[in-house]
Amino acid sequence: MTGSDTLTTRDLGDGIVELQLGRGPVNALSAAFLMEFAELITRLGTDDAVRCIILSSPFKVFSAGLDLKEAQHFDLEQQQAIVRGLNEGFLALYACPKPVVASVGGAAIAGGLFFVLASDRRVALNKSSFGLAEVRVGADFPVGPLEIAKATLDADTQRRMMLTGQPIGPIAARNFGFIDIIADDLEDLAGYSLSEARKLAELPSMAYASIKQQLRGETIKKIKTALAAGGNAPDGGWFNSQTVAAMQRMIDQR
Numbered sequence: 001m002t003g004s005d006t007l008t009t010r011d012l013g014d015g016i017v018e019l020q021l022g023r024g025p026v027n028a029l030s031a032a033f034l035m036e037f038a039e040l041i042t043r044l045g046t047d048d049a050v051r052c053i054i055l056s057s058p059f060k061v062f063s064a065g066l067d068l069k070e071a072q073h074f075d076l077e078q079q080q081a082i083v084r085g086l087n088e089g090f091l092a093l094y095a096c097p098k099p100v101v102a103s104v105g106g107a108a109i110a111g112g113l114f115f116v117l118a119s120d121r122r123v124a125l126n127k128s129s130f131g132l133a134e135v136r137v138g139a140d141f142p143v144g145p146l147e148i149a150k151a152t153l154d155a156d157t158q159r160r161m162m163l164t165g166q167p168i169g170p171i172a173a174r175n176f177g178f179i180d181i182i183a184d185d186l187e188d189l190a191g192y193s194l195s196e197a198r199k200l201a202e203l204p205s206m207a208y209a210s211i212k213q214q215l216r217g218e219t220i221k222k223i224k225t226a227l228a229a230g231g232n233a234p235d236g237g238w239f240n241s242q243t244v245a246a247m248q249r250m251i252d253q254r
Contacts, residue, residue, distance in 0.1 A: 006033055007040055015051025016197045017044060020058060021115070025065035028070075029111045033080070034085030038092035044097040045053050051201035053096070054193050056103040056121055062128065063112025068137060072247040076252065079237035086111055087144035087232055091138075094118040094148050095220050097209035099117035099200035104128050104179075105186060105195035109136070116178065117152045120212070121200065123181045123193045124170045137240060138246030143226040151219040152178060179194070 006023040019040065021027045044050050057063065063147050066082070074082065093100065093115065102119035110133045124130075132149070134141055141149065141162075149158060155177040161168070173179040181196070183189035199209070213220075223231075 004036065006067050007036055009040070009044070012054070012194065012197075013050050013051060014198065015201050016054065016194070017050050017052070018054045018056055019044065021063060022058060025059055026061040027057055027059060027112065027113075027162050027236065029063065029065055029082070029085070030067070030070075031081035031085035034082075034089035036216060038085075038089045041092045043097050044102060050098055052099040052101065052197040053244055054101045054103050054197050055093075056193070057105060059106065061106045061112075062104045062108040064107065065110030065112045066137075067132065068207055068247045068251050072244045072251075073217065074237075074239070076237045079239055080233045083142045083234060084250035086114075086142045086230040090114040090118050090148055091144045091220065091223050091227075094144075097212060098205075099203070099208060100195070101193050101197045101200065103189055105189055107131075107167070109133055118148055121181075121196045122179050123183060123189060123196060124173065124179045125186065125189050126170055126182050126184055128170050128173075130161075130170075130173045131165065132161045133165040133167070133250070135163060136165035136246065137250050138240065138243035142221050142234075142238070143231040147219050147223050147226075151216070157175060225248045 008020045008022055010018040010020065012018055023033050044053055071082070100119040102116045103124045104116055104122065104124040105128065106125065107129045108116050109131045113130055113132055116130070149162065153161065154177065170179055170182045174182060181192050183192050
């Protein structure tokens with residue numbers, strides 16, 4: 001096993017690499033964590049020895065999104081840094097030419113859900129939950145996550161999830177089309193995830209990368225164009241006049 005304090009990789013054989021998100025206790029997103037993730041997933045994507053990546057977490061929460069207690073005190077520079085991290089981190093995952101299996105053992109909320117949406121196959125524990133809570137914390141979507149959501153979720157699912165901010169369970173997520181397999185326990189979660197990874201690893205890698213680019217290239221280009229036009233550093237920052245109070249309400253409700 002190799003990696004940093006927050007991201008580790010493990011060779012599972014047959015070209016399959018597990019990339020574990022390890023920023024305890026809930027994989028809260030920070031600018032540094034997301035940029036480190038972008039660098040690592042990009043490196044794995046260009047490694048000829050890697051045939052498939054399994055994205056996992058050792059925690060009961062797969063990723064809770066931003067740490068709201070921390071985020072409500074962000075100044076302009078910090079707001080722009082986290083926007084860049086969200087854009088660059090999830091763009092790197094979405095554009096990765098290698099197959100990626102998300103192995104989701106818990107809640108994936110707000111920014112944390114984009115680890116799932118930007119992956120190729122998604123296996124979830126029966127106790128997992130999913131949500132896009134941005135509207136409830138008074139923040140809109142940076143362009144990278146926004147375009148990934150628009151490309152991944154149908155219009156009705158966008159309406160239900162993005163305009164309410166309410167979480168859903170794995171059966172609803174499967175019905176909405178962004179979860180493929182539901183596992184009954186952690187052993188099954190690991191087994192199903194590895195099985196899916198093996199199937200994908202056996203596919204011709206050049207054709208896989210090419211078809212993935214055909215499917216996602218337009219969205220990738222749209223995101224890159226927006227970032228080149230200043231999407232990583234929105235004027236006035238990310239937050240609006242209601243954001244901090246909305247974040248505090250969310251904290252108080254927990």
